[in-house]
Each structure stands twice: as structure tokens, then as C-alpha cells.
Amino acid sequence: MSPTTETLTAERILEATEEVLRRHGPAKATVVDVARALGVSHGSVYRHFRTKAALREAVTKRWLDRTSQALSGIAAEEGRGPEARLRDWFQGLFDAKRRKAGHDPELFATYSVLTDENGEVVGEHIDDLTAQLTRIVEAGVAAGAFTAADPAATARALFHATGRFHDPCHAREWERPGVQDEFDAVLDLLLRGLRP
Amino acid sequence: MSPTTETLTAERILEATEEVLRRHGPAKATVVDVARALGVSHGSVYRHFRTKAALREAVTKRWLDRTSQALSGIAAEEGRGPEARLRDWFQGLFDAKRRKAGHDPELFATYSVLTDENGEVVGEHIDDLTAQLTRIVEAGVAAGAFTAADPAATARALFHATGRFHDPCHAREWERPGVQDEFDAVLDLLLRGLRP
DNA sequence: CAAGTGACAGATATTGAAATCTGTCATTCG
DNA sequence: CGAATGACAGATTTCAATATCTGTCACTTG
CATH class of the missing domain: 1.10.10.60 (Homeodomain-like)
Known part of the structure; x- marks a missing residue:
């Protein structure tokens, strides 16, 4: 004091x-x-x-929480159409990851190790993100822009199908020319699949 | 002699x-x-x-060629509808990978290391698989069951969107209960996206 | 007495010397 | 003569001794 x-x-x-x-x-x-x-x-x-592992886990959680907070803004945007919102959200996720991985690869590798050893915390983080996604899907269904019998399951499917563009184990591929086109192609296909 | x-x-x-x-x-x-x-x-x-690396690369190529050969049978099946064929192909790919990873994890880990160090060969293998996929998509377009402006690009998008179910870096998740449901959900979404 | 310390035992990591491996090539073998 | 060998230099790996770290706890300190 x-x-x-x-x-x-x-x-x-x-x-x-x-x-x-x-x-x-x-x-x-x-x-x-x-x-x-x-x-x-x-x-x-x-x-x-209590342990070194607990300390590392807490650091990991902090870091993941910061990232999901940054995205929650887009998820809450009420002004735009559901398709644009969904696209922006994924683009925001992809850009954030790609920027981090490209800007400071060593730090990114550090956090990749941390997330690898803290599956539990990562699982909660993914639940967090898919909850955001679920809200966007639900809004789309309510607006008649999307069809989804089970919005939460659909949100999870969307998250899995876009893994290549946010999962750290694909970070090496994010610098290749043409990734943005690949991202667009996948998202186009998924958005088509969501339409009534 | x-x-x-x-x-x-x-x-x-x-x-x-x-x-x-x-x-x-x-x-x-x-x-x-x-x-x-x-x-x-x-x-x-x-x-x-010429080198140890070349030897390992050749082994890797042999192994990957064996796997893609096994799948080419499904890709060539003319008897069934395009949707069923596409679904079977991906299910075949997923099952093959999951079986290998589950049955002999050490050998699978060995080949994961080999594929990690032979990006070139893996790239050719993926080109091989997406070529098979492209044929299925083209057949679907010809039959009026699919819409795809660029079948090759669509095939690549399909492959990327299903990465979670065939990319070795997700092998740990293949044993979790519910993966098959996740697989079905992703494939449903993608197939909806392909329909005219 | 709550917050902080530092000595300690067992686990883990570092280090450097010795062993093994990679890749070459002059030589042997059939 | 072409296929195979094995000795060799330099790179890499192994191994055991040494140092450092983790986690605990009886103790100090403000």
C-alpha cells in the first residue's frame, strides 16, 4: 500500500x-x-x-476472452442484413487471426502452445463464439433471411466449416495468395445453404 | 539375381x-x-x-497415393444420385481417416509427421482429391442437381469446409461422441448450398 | 495475522562429451 | 563396367552429470 x-x-x-x-x-x-x-x-x-498450469490456463483464458470480446461488437450490430452480419463476423474473425499470426508469429506460436495445453478453456471460448454466431443465425431466421431448424447446431456447423480460416493449426496457410478467395468461396456456399 | x-x-x-x-x-x-x-x-x-528427405518423401507419396486410390472408386460410381455420391465420398474419406487414426495412433502420428515435412507432396495429393471431387460436382451440375459456376473452385471450397473431418490436425476430435452428427450437419449445409 | 519468504525434495531441463548419423567418394567386387 | 562397399568429415543425437525449476511449508515480517 x-x-x-x-x-x-x-x-x-x-x-x-x-x-x-x-x-x-x-x-x-x-x-x-x-x-x-x-x-x-x-x-x-x-x-x-495453485500450479504453474493454473497460471498458464488463466493467461490463456484472458487472451481468448479479449479476442471474443472484440468480435461481440459485430455480432450485436443490428443495423445490417443477416447475411452481411454473418459475413462480417467471420471476416472479422479471420482478419483478427491472420493479423496476429502474421504480425508476431512467435507470440502467436506461444499462444498456440498455450491453447493446445488448455483444451477446456478453448472449449469454453468456442462455446462463446458459437453463442455469438447463434444469435446472428437466430436474427436471420426471425427476419426470414435464413432457414435453420436448430440455430445452435447450425452455428456450430458454420464454425466447423470455416475452421480453416480461424483454427491456429491452419495458420501457415493464411499467408498464401488466394486464401481470401477460398474464404469467400466457402462463405458463399454456406450462405447459399442458409437461405430458405 | x-x-x-x-x-x-x-x-x-x-x-x-x-x-x-x-x-x-x-x-x-x-x-x-x-x-x-x-x-x-x-x-x-x-x-x-539422393537424400534421407527424398526417401521419406517417396514413402509419404506412396502412402497418400494408396489412400486416394481407395477413394477414387466412390468418385467413379455412376449409379447413384450426385448428392448421395458426394456424401458417400466424404463419408468414405472421414471413415478412412478416423479408422487409421483410431486403430494405430502411433503409425498415424508417424505419417502426420511425414506429411508435415512434405508439404509439396501433400499439395499434390490434395489436388488429386479435389480433382475427384470436381468430377462429382460436374456430374451433379450436368444432371441438374447442383449449381456451380466453377466446379473446380466449388470442389476446393467443399474440401476446405470439411477439413475438420479429414485434416490430420483435427484427429484428436474424431473420437469425441457427436462428431458424426457434426459431420452430418456440415454436409447438410453444404449440400443445401449446392442445390440450384 | 495476513502477506510474503526461502530452504527443501523430487521432477525437469541444460549442457557438453561421446556416439551415431548423413552424405560423399575412392575403392572393391562380381 | 556397373553395383555395392565402407572409411571419412561434418552434422545431429544421445546420455549422464549438473543445474534449474516446481510445489510445499515452517517460518519471518510489517
Whole structure:
């Protein structure tokens, strides 16, 4: 509480962990490094996170939450037609991923490792995204622009069918010329399939 | 040429290499192992394959060719409607992959490593598969069952949209309950999109 | 007494020397 | 003479010793 000593919070630890991951990469980032970065003993870190795995999981969750928040804006846009909204949402997802992967490949690789080891958290994130998608599909059905017996199932199918354009395991292919055309072709086909 | 000594052919080397890969895995399979398995010096192997990478590439190609051959039968089936043919083809692809991944995960992992390091060969294999798909789409268009301005582009879009059900990087998810439903949902959506 | 520490045991990672492998080529073998 | 060999240099991998890390906990500190 003194002016020079900030209290050690979970939030501060997460920030320091992100920084350590950015600097050292996922393989060499240690709890000791995090503690060093904060100027505390590693025992203090364990007071806030039971294990190293829990710490990494929390960082992963934070990162994924940030991404899905960015997209929720498009999902909520009420002004445009359902087709345009759906297209924009997927384009927004694709652009965000591609930008991250292209701009700082090492950091992207770091988070790919983290997501690989935290299937549970990733699953929740995907549930989050498909919930956003479901809302768009439902709005489309309500407006008579889409047909979907089970909007949630349809949303999941849309998400799976576009995996090539947002799943990290395809990141290498996002830089190839023509990916945007491939994306458009897939989305055209899917949107045709949604029409009544 | 003597009864006990077979001549050393590329074919025999490829067979021995597959066996060594099966036994030792991709990381520990060496050219020396292959030569030992054949009872020759490793120099002889280099007479048929310029490098270890070329040898592994040839094995990869053989394996991929076997898989695409198995599918070409369905692609050629003239008796059934285009929708059923398309569905069967993708179901055949999915089943084949899932069976391999589930039955011998280690061997599947071995070939996943091989395909990762041989992007070129994999690309040709995918061209092969999309060519089969293109034929099915074209037949559907000719029969008036499908609409597709550019059948080859549509075939590629179909292949991309179903990646989750044949791309090795999703192999972990193939054992989950409900995958078949997800597959059906995606295929339903795509088939709807193909209809005139 | 709540927040933080640091010594400790067992697990994991690093390191550098030794072993093995890759790819070449002059030589042998049939 | 063409196919096969095995010794070789440089690159890569293995292995065991050494160092570091993880997670705990009795203890200190403000």
C-alpha cells in the first residue's frame, strides 16, 4: 500500500506472466521468471495460483476472452442484413487471426502452445463464439433471411466449416495468395445453404 | 539375381523404410536402420535416393497415393444420385481417416509427421482429391442437381469446409461422441448450398 | 495475522562429451 | 563396367552429470 510497493494481485501476476511468455516463449517461461519480473519470491506467486498450469490456463483464458470480446461488437450490430452480419463476423474473425499470426508469429506460436495445453478453456471460448454466431443465425431466421431448424447446431456447423480460416493449426496457410478467395468461396456456399 | 539374393530396388527400399518407420517412429528411423533391415550398406540406399528427405518423401507419396486410390472408386460410381455420391465420398474419406487414426495412433502420428515435412507432396495429393471431387460436382451440375459456376473452385471450397473431418490436425476430435452428427450437419449445409 | 519468504525434495531441463548419423567418394567386387 | 562397399568429415543425437525449476511449508515480517 506504500507509494513504491504495489500489492501483489492476480492481475499483476497475469500481466507479468504474459510479458515473460512474450520474452522467453512457452517452453522457457518459468514461475521463477515471473516472480523475478515482479521482484517477489516464487512462493508468493503460488499463493495466487495453485500450479504453474493454473497460471498458464488463466493467461490463456484472458487472451481468448479479449479476442471474443472484440468480435461481440459485430455480432450485436443490428443495423445490417443477416447475411452481411454473418459475413462480417467471420471476416472479422479471420482478419483478427491472420493479423496476429502474421504480425508476431512467435507470440502467436506461444499462444498456440498455450491453447493446445488448455483444451477446456478453448472449449469454453468456442462455446462463446458459437453463442455469438447463434444469435446472428437466430436474427436471420426471425427476419426470414435464413432457414435453420436448430440455430445452435447450425452455428456450430458454420464454425466447423470455416475452421480453416480461424483454427491456429491452419495458420501457415493464411499467408498464401488466394486464401481470401477460398474464404469467400466457402462463405458463399454456406450462405447459399442458409437461405430458405 | 541368384535365388537367395534379390536385387536392390527402389521398391524394396521403400517397403523396408515403411517397416522401419513403423517400428522406430519418425524421429528415430535412420537410413542406417533401413540399410540394416535390407542387409546392405547405407551407401547402397543413397544410390537410389539422393537424400534421407527424398526417401521419406517417396514413402509419404506412396502412402497418400494408396489412400486416394481407395477413394477414387466412390468418385467413379455412376449409379447413384450426385448428392448421395458426394456424401458417400466424404463419408468414405472421414471413415478412412478416423479408422487409421483410431486403430494405430502411433503409425498415424508417424505419417502426420511425414506429411508435415512434405508439404509439396501433400499439395499434390490434395489436388488429386479435389480433382475427384470436381468430377462429382460436374456430374451433379450436368444432371441438374447442383449449381456451380466453377466446379473446380466449388470442389476446393467443399474440401476446405470439411477439413475438420479429414485434416490430420483435427484427429484428436474424431473420437469425441457427436462428431458424426457434426459431420452430418456440415454436409447438410453444404449440400443445401449446392442445390440450384 | 495476513502477506510474503526461502530452504527443501523430487521432477525437469541444460549442457557438453561421446556416439551415431548423413552424405560423399575412392575403392572393391562380381 | 556397373553395383555395392565402407572409411571419412561434418552434422545431429544421445546420455549422464549438473543445474534449474516446481510445489510445499515452517517460518519471518510489517
